[in-house]
Amino acid sequence: MAEVAAALGLGPEQIEDALRAASLAPSVHNTQPWRFRVQRDRIELHADPARRLAATDPEDRELRLSCGAALFNLRLALQSMGVRPLVSMLPGHDAPGALAVVRRGGTLKIDDEHRALLAAIPHRRTNRRPFLDADLDARQRHALVRAAELERSWLHVITTPEERAQLKRFVKQAHEIQLDDEAVQAELAAFTGHRPDAADGVPAGSAGVRPEMQDEWVFRDFQGPERHPGKDYESDPLVVVLCSFYDGPLGDLQAGQALQRVLLTATTFGLSASFMSQPIEVKRVREDLRRALGGSLVPQTVLRVGFSTPVPATPRRAVAELLFDHDEHAPC
Numbered sequence: 094m095a096e097v098a099a100a101l102g103l104g105p106e107q108i109e110d111a112l113r114a115a116s117l118a119p120s121v122h123n124t125q126p127w128r129f130r131v132q133r134d135r136i137e138l139h140a141d142p143a144r145r146l147a148a149t150d151p152e153d154r155e156l157r158l159s160c161g162a163a164l165f166n167l168r169l170a171l172q173s174m175g176v177r178p179l180v181s182m183l184p185g186h187d188a189p190g191a192l193a194v195v196r197r198g199g200t201l202k203i204d205d206e207h208r209a210l211l212a213a214i215p216h217r218r219t220n221r222r223p224f225l226d227a228d229l230d231a232r233q234r235h236a237l238v239r240a241a242e243l244e245r246s247w248l249h250v251i252t253t254p255e256e257r258a259q260l261k262r263f264v265k266q267a268h269e270i271q272l273d274d275e276a277v278q279a280e281l282a283a284f285t286g287h288r289p290d291a292a293d294g295v296p297a298g299s300a301g302v303r304p305e306m307q308d309e310w311v312f313r314d315f316q317g318p319e320r321h322p323g324k325d326y327e328s329d330p331l332v333v334v335l336c337s338f339y340d341g342p343l344g345d346l347q348a349g350q351a352l353q354r355v356l357l358t359a360t361t362f363g364l365s366a367s368f369m370s371q372p373i374e375v376k377r378v379r380e381d382l383r384r385a386l387g388g389s390l391v392p393q394t395v396l397r398v399g400f401s402t403p404v405p406a407t408p409r410r411a412v413a414e415l416l417f418d419h420d421e422h423a424p425c
């Protein structure tokens with residue numbers, strides 16, 4: 094089993110802790126599609142091509158979003174260890190195949206805001222349970238919007254009934270298209286309700302209850318428990334669309350870091366969130382959504398945010414399995 098090396102002036106144990114924090118990021122279907130190459134002067138973040146979802150995410154958009162979220166956690170962990178992380182995204186020749194390279198950009202004393210975000214990492218979970226009928230206050234909404242802005246992205250808050258109705262239609266339409274797509278359903282099944290000792294995928298305890306097509310918002314079906322006939326799920330939660338300013342790998346990585354900053358900020362307020370990615374994954378619907386948002390912002394994910402009851406943590410692979418061997422050919 095590979096061992097973690099010292100890097101960036103930190104010892105092997107610290108680097109292992111930092112990579113563990115990175116691995117607690119959310120990822121589509123809990124695929125954990127990241128790998129790290131640790132060298133004395135740098136940590137490289139690579140996608141793990143074996144963990145692509147070729148049918149659900151053919152352009153690797155959500156794979157990069159997930160890796161961006163892991164990068165944000167890595168940045169926080171390094172800051173807590175006194176390292177100012179100097180990040181180059183899509184470094185090209187400097188680190189062939191890497192999505193990002195992190196170097197030591199000097200020393201840093203972590204501030205209270207970032208310390209709170211770091212502390213939130215193990216408490217953040219995707220929560221598919223019904224949300225309580227309690228609204229976010231203006232300060233909380235503002236903090237989420239600011240979190241996205243700080244990571245060069247944009248959080249569009251759905252406010253008008255017309256916009257809500259339109260987005261609900263997009264979610265339902267994309268969900269139905271995906272239900273008819275055998276390859277997408279096979280990927281979902283492969284990562285659903287794994288054995289209790291599995292290190293990836295979405296376990297039954299995290300699945301939420303089964304979606305129904307008459308639901309206001311249609312969730313992904315991770316085979317959770319059936320619900321009582323005729324029972325509504327919840328009244329309308331806050332729904333936001335996280336957007337990037339660029340279409341392409343750089344925008345995806347920025348949005349991934351913004352996603353994690355938004356989610357961790359929500360966690361510091363005791364808020365829960367879950368995703369509705371169907372209208373992003375179905376290209377035709379994504380284009381309609383983009384047009385509905387004005388045409389220039391690039392929608393990257395749809396989140397529902399609110400107060401809920403606690404849910405268990407999902408599993409993660411061991412850090413040793415995330416190490417990218419120096420002799421291996423660099424993945425895409």
Ligand SMILES: Cc1cc2nc3c(=O)[nH]c(=O)nc-3n(C[C@H](O)[C@H](O)[C@H](O)COP(=O)(O)O)c2cc1C
Nearest residue numbers: 119120121122123155158218219313368369370407
């Ligand atoms: C880019 C991205 C898209 C996701 N899309 C969905 C989704 O459409 N529906 C859903 O229930 N969960 C979605 N998730 C949540 C993942 O399933 C979740 O992060 C993973 O199972 C790990 O669980 P955790 O977030 O509780 O740590 C998404 C996560 C990411 C990062």
